[in-house]
Amino acid sequence: MxxxxxxxxxxxxxxxxxxxxxxxxxxxxxxxxxxxxxxxxxxxxxxxxxxxxxxxxxxxFDIQSHLAQAALIAGFCILAGHNSASHQDGARTTWIACAIGLICACLVTLPWLAVTGSISDDTRTLVPLGSMIAANGMNAISIMFSRLKSGGELGDGLKTAMIPTIDTLRVVGLVHMPGIFVGMVLAGASAIDAAVAQLIVLYMVVTSSFTACLITFLMMNHLNKRKA
Incomplete structure (x- = not known):
């Protein structure tokens, strides 16, 4: 009942x-x-x-192999790349470029944070953070594509794509109380530990989103030149 x-x-x-x-x-x-x-x-x-x-x-969460973790995160990036590519032309080369950009964003951030001890290297940590990088990078790439299609240059596209993440970082603690911070506090963690964990994630998102956009644009140019 x-x-x-x-x-x-x-x-x-x-x-x-x-x-x-x-x-x-x-x-x-x-x-x-x-x-x-x-x-x-x-x-x-x-x-x-x-x-x-x-x-x-x-x-x-039972996965122990780092190779399996990487494959799962790469799968997130491939699916997210397909969604971003649909905002440009939906071409296979655009999809590949987006996926590579997102995978590079994960490679730039996750291994460094794990090696330095900023995050744990277990599946319960890496997989959710990898999905966050893929999702935020996907949104940034999609915004960049929208700006480029309206006639903007790469610099304009990158600036527009980074507005949401940078604005979130600027107002965190003043206007915005992010989910990780609130969740950890509600779970009983100290406010300082929650703030540190949230800042690590925000720094990761800003870095990964910029990397995803830049690598995607460069890969699109490279693949289009090879195709031509």
Whole structure:
């Protein structure tokens, strides 16, 4: 009986949160912005993907091999690269360039942080951080592509792509209380330890996003020249 009550309570919470998306989608539809369908489809995909992840996460965290960890993170980068490439031309060379850019972003940050002891080298740490790099890098690349398609130069694209991450870093602790900081504090960690962990992640995101954008652009130029 308690199990059924917990499921019902969970579904009510999810539905209440989803109504926010539904309301915004309706508003966007009335304004003729062409975003409603994308919002609703993305909300459904997000639900299914997160539920699937919840079911397999304990198996993922049992992984001990660094090679398997790297393969899993590379998979995140490949999938994220495909999404970013769709904001440019969807070409295979663009997809490859994006994936390489994101993988390089992981290589620049994760090994250094693990070797210096800033983060642990276990799967429970590396895989979630790798997914964060892939997701934030994907967003930065997509913003860069949008700027480039509107006629901007590489410098303009990089500046625009880095605005969200740099702004987050600028206002952290003043306007923004990030999830890692809040989660650690609620879990009983000291505020100093939570702040240090959050800053490590923010520094990682800024560095990896810039690296992903720059390497992606350079790889696109290289691959396009070879193709020509």
């Amino acid at each position: 308690d199990f059924d009550a917990n499921i019902a309570d969970t579904l009510i919470k999810l539905f209440a949160a989803w109504l926010l998306i539904a309301g915004v989608a309706y508003w966007a539809n009335r304004e003729g912005l062409g975003l409603s369908k994308k919002m609703l489809i993305a909300s459904g995909r997000g639900l299914l993907q997160l539920l699937a992840l919840a079911f397999v996460l304990h198996w993922i």
